[in-house]
Amino acid sequence: MITNRLSRWTPHFFASALVNFIGAEMLMLAGVTWPAHALGAAGTLITIHLLVIGWLLLLVLGALFQFVPVMTTLPLASQTAALACLVAVEGGLLGMIAGFLGVAGGTPRLAWLLPAGGGAVTIGIAIALWNVGVPLARARPSSLPGRMVMTGIAFLVATVTLGLLFAAVLSAPAAMPRLTPILAGVGEHALSGLGGWFTLTAMGVSYKLLPMFMLAPEERGALGRGVHLVGAMGFALAVVAGLAAIWRPIAIVIDIQRIGDVAIGLAVALYLWDVRRIYRERRRTAIELHNRAAIGAFAFLGVALASAAIAAAAHRLGAIAPALAFLIVFGWLGGLGITQLYKIVPFLAWLVRYGGRLGRGPVPRVQDLVRDRAALPWFIVYGAGVSIATVAALMRWPTAFRIGVAPIAVATIGLAVEYWRAWHATYADASRPVKPVPPAMPAPPASRETSLLINRGDRPRWNP
Amino acid sequence: MNGPLALDADAVTDALRDVIDPELGYNIVDLGLIYALAVEAGVVTLTMTMTTPGCPAQDYLVAGVEDRVRQLPGVADLKLDVVWEPPWTPQRMSSLAKAQLGIPD
Numbered sequence: 001m002i003t004n005r006l007s008r009w010t011p012h013f014f015a016s017a018l019v020n021f022i023g024a025e026m027l028m029l030a031g032v033t034w035p036a037h038a039l040g041a042a043g044t045l046i047t048i049h050l051l052v053i054g055w056l057l058l059l060v061l062g063a064l065f066q067f068v069p070v071m072t073t074l075p076l077a078s079q080t081a082a083l084a085c086l087v088a089v090e091g092g093l094l095g096m097i098a099g100f101l102g103v104a105g106g107t108p109r110l111a112w113l114l115p116a117g118g119g120a121v122t123i124g125i126a127i128a129l130w131n132v133g134v135p136l137a138r139a140r141p142s143s144l145p146g147r148m149v150m151t152g153i154a155f156l157v158a159t160v161t162l163g164l165l166f167a168a169v170l171s172a173p174a175a176m177p178r179l180t181p182i183l184a185g186v187g188e189h190a191l192s193g194l195g196g197w198f199t200l201t202a203m204g205v206s207y208k209l210l211p212m213f214m215l216a217p218e219e220r221g222a223l224g225r226g227v228h229l230v231g232a233m234g235f236a237l238a239v240v241a242g243l244a245a246i247w248r249p250i251a252i253v254i255d256i257q258r259i260g261d262v263a264i265g266l267a268v269a270l271y272l273w274d275v276r277r278i279y280r281e282r283r284r285t286a287i288e289l290h291n292r293a294a295i296g297a298f299a300f301l302g303v304a305l306a307s308a309a310i311a312a313a314a315h316r317l318g319a320i321a322p323a324l325a326f327l328i329v330f331g332w333l334g335g336l337g338i339t340q341l342y343k344i345v346p347f348l349a350w351l352v353r354y355g356g357r358l359g360r361g362p363v364p365r366v367q368d369l370v371r372d373r374a375a376l377p378w379f380i381v382y383g384a385g386v387s388i389a390t391v392a393a394l395m396r397w398p399t400a401f402r403i404g405v406a407p408i409a410v411a412t413i414g415l416a417v418e419y420w421r422a423w424h425a426t427y428a429d430a431s432r433p434v435k436p437v438p439p440a441m442p443a444p445p446a447s448r449e450t451s452l453l454i455n456r457g458d459r460p461r462w463n464p
Numbered sequence: 465m466n467g468p469l470a471l472d473a474d475a476v477t478d479a480l481r482d483v484i485d486p487e488l489g490y491n492i493v494d495l496g497l498i499y500a501l502a503v504e505a506g507v508v509t510l511t512m513t514m515t516t517p518g519c520p521a522q523d524y525l526v527a528g529v530e531d532r533v534r535q536l537p538g539v540a541d542l543k544l545d546v547v548w549e550p551p552w553t554p555q556r557m558s559s560l561a562k563a564q565l566g567i568p569d
Contacts, residue, residue: 006520066520073518212516213487215554215567283554285566350486351520358483359528365489 006351007069009082011423013062014341016090018416020054021334025409034401035322035393039186042104046097051329053093053121056198059337061085061128063205063344064149068132071146071208072139077131085127092120118167125160129153144224148204151232155196158239162189181246188242190325195264196235198333203227203271206336210275213343214282214291220274227271234263261312268305272298289372290343293379297339300331300386323393330408331386338415339379346370346422353425364428371427375418382411471538473503476510479536483528486521490564492529496556499547506540508533513552522546 024047028034032043039045065082069075076082095117102110136142136150162185169179211218220227237260245253275298279287304327311317311324346369354363389404421427480498481491488495492512500511512529514522526546533542554567562569 070516070518070520215515215565218516283567285568347487347520351524354486355521355524356527358486358524359531363484363486365484366486367489 006348006355007062007065007076007082008079009086010062010066011345011348013058013065013082013086014345014419016086017055017058017062017337018341018412018419020050020058020093022409022412022416024050024055025405025412028405029402029409031398031402034398035326036396036398042100045100049093049096049100052193053089053096056329056333056337057125058086058089059341060198060201061089063340064128064132064201066344066348067205067208068135068146068149071143071149072135074135074138077134081127081131085124085131088120088124088127092117092122092124095120115167115171118164122160122164125156129157143208144220144228145204145208148207148228149201151228152197152201152204155192155200155235155239159189159193159197162192182243184246185243187321188239191235191242192239194325194328194333196232196239199268199328200228200231200235202333202336203231206275209340209343210278210291210294211282213288214278215284216278216282223270223274223277227267227274230263230270231267234260234265234267236260238264265305265309268301272302272305288343288367289370289376289379290339290341293339293342293376294336296379296383297332297335300327300335300383304328304332320394323390326393327386327390331383331390335383335386338382338412341419342370342375342415342422345419349423349425364425368428369422369425370418371421375415378411378414378418381407382415385409385411471503471506471508471536473501475536476501476503476508476533479532480529483525483532485515485525488515488565490557490561492525494558494561496558496561497525497552506538507543508539508541509543511545511547513547515552517548 027043027047027050033041033047037044065076095113097117098110099112099114099117102108102113132149133153136146136153139146142150162182165179165182166186166189169176169183173180207220207224208218210216237256239260241253241257241260245257279291279295304324307320307327308317308324311320343366346366349369350364350366357363385404385407387404389401389408392398392400392404477493477498481493483492484490485492485495485497492498495515497514498510498512500509502509510529510533512526514525519525526544530542530544533539554562554565557565557567559569561567
């Protein structure tokens, strides 16, 4: 079966994710919300859900549907389930947004959309977990990336469970008075989601993709296992002890929470060191643009780690938390996502458009579907915007924050256009006349102008 | 006037240079993905690998190899195996492929 390695609906996940990301950026650009804004305001809730569910969740699920089969060499449980997941999550998100707007706008008849939308998102996540969980559980031997994704999924379950508890307590606080204090656990909810789920999963997927595209050794050894174990333990301790401290803020619980925080910091530091090792051990001397741009995302993760450590030492972690969350969502997770899409989208486009033509006629390379000189400025603008907006959030300066968000939004749209061009193969022209290359001539350099001539490497290309 | 070329391993190898690994952008022969090739009485027996297990392009590469080989005159049958041992490494590339991809020889 020729399509069992291609996740049919992944491009739709990516397209939906980008639309939601741009939507959230527009809301911030319009001044609807910013990181220091009241968490319970409707505009803030809509923006957060657009970012976390609409952008990051759909992006990661779309990527997992494509790359879990790569990590496990086993197919997904179902291709149709991926579509059901997309419809449930995106539909549920729209329902939640309508519910937030209804509640804020004094239209209580729309309030039912809030739990209904949340329920639909939960169903979509459950479908996704089954779909990727089957190959992950069956894979023998399990790989480090696979185990890290499994750990991430466990944190996703914890995050969703906490979210459902929040919703239940908020909807009927009188019915559950002993559970009401859990509403103070928003920080642990965010840590479980952004850290345990998104970060551990992104680390696991990057452990597969970075070596694969740079031809570096995939075996990560003790360092990779250390990142996984220390990271998983750190996030688990920090979340559980953080929640326990709401009810029993005794010394031992606080100490366990601190051990968890230190373990998280250690795991992130080990990971960044290991990523540096992957780059240094790569066999391809020229780093492709998506992995060059990803260095910015790793740098943002390093800055987030250093800032958190300094702030924690100064007992000021709470004060920088909004800016830190922004840096992690836009700089680390968003940065890694938007740079890897620059490789994944043309790769999927190639499989769909040219995979069936392989061996039957000339085909372009994956690299021929993108144009680096068109995309590079957008990555630079995106990184500059994240830097400006993070500093502005740190300084509690909303106007400067919007000035920083503007280039982020422009760059995201610019990159979305480049992904669209890659998907529609507008840069590739496999049908143009082929100039013969004498057999004795060395292979031409890998440039746009000559790339379509080199698939044979040492002699003229086959013309059917 | 020359008659049709006899089917031999060289002819099959030459034809397989028309099949590229889309990500590396180079033909699968010079990338070292063909581990063994034999031709006997029109039957082509071929053992190949991928750059990484679970490669999303695997099915297309296999189909591309099958299509290209079966188009050769004189091919009666093709027996194709995809193997993972020994694992592929960049050192299996030809010098030309290494030079193209910037990999030290």
